[in-house]
Amino acid sequence: MPPQLPYPLELVYLSGFYEILGGIGLLVPPVSQAAAWGLIALFIAVFPANINMAVNHIQLEHIPDSPWVQVVRLPFQAVLIAWAWWYTKSYDGQKQASIIPKSLIPKQLELK
Template identity: 55%
Template sequence: MTAVSRFVISLLFIAAGVNHFVSPDMYLKIMPAYLPWPLFSVYVSGFFEMAGGIGVAVPKLRRAAGWGLIALLVAVFPANVEMVLHADRFPEIPFWALVARLPLQGVLIAWVWWAAVKRVGATDE
């Protein structure tokens, strides 16, 4: 089950990271106005999502990548708050879904920790 979770996490973060470069406008809409260099920030977060996704798939990099993804998930949380505070920018997304993203971030953090950071027995599978 852990191997499947790692595979899914890798795919999700790599795909999300690629999407930052393919569709940056979507991410620019959720960037809080107080953050400088919005487009650069979108690209940097996309790069680190891809790097983390790849790292989770590589046993020697897995724990570091997991910690990096957890840090990234914490760092991008203000964008989720921004979506709730400015729901009018996202008429295609139901308000309940925007609100649901807030606790979902905690679930993602726990999932990454369980699949990539937590040591399994004496070895790291």
């Protein structure tokens, strides 16, 4: 976490909580679009922290201490944003993963 931000540990836990919540939200068709936009915003918001880690070679417990691991994380953010962007489209029961059975999803949420 960049040193300019207050409560760094709390912000890490908060961002992790919202990342998990957003990931679950992608699997719930009625909220998947909102969850996708939230995740895109989150991935953009945490990008400066990833840059800070790579530039200052901040080592985390249980993560290999290699500059390559930190550098690879940076372009991986673009992959995560693209993946979330895919979910910003209307629900398509044939393509989108869901934890809700298709029979329980209202017809008006399905792609025409």
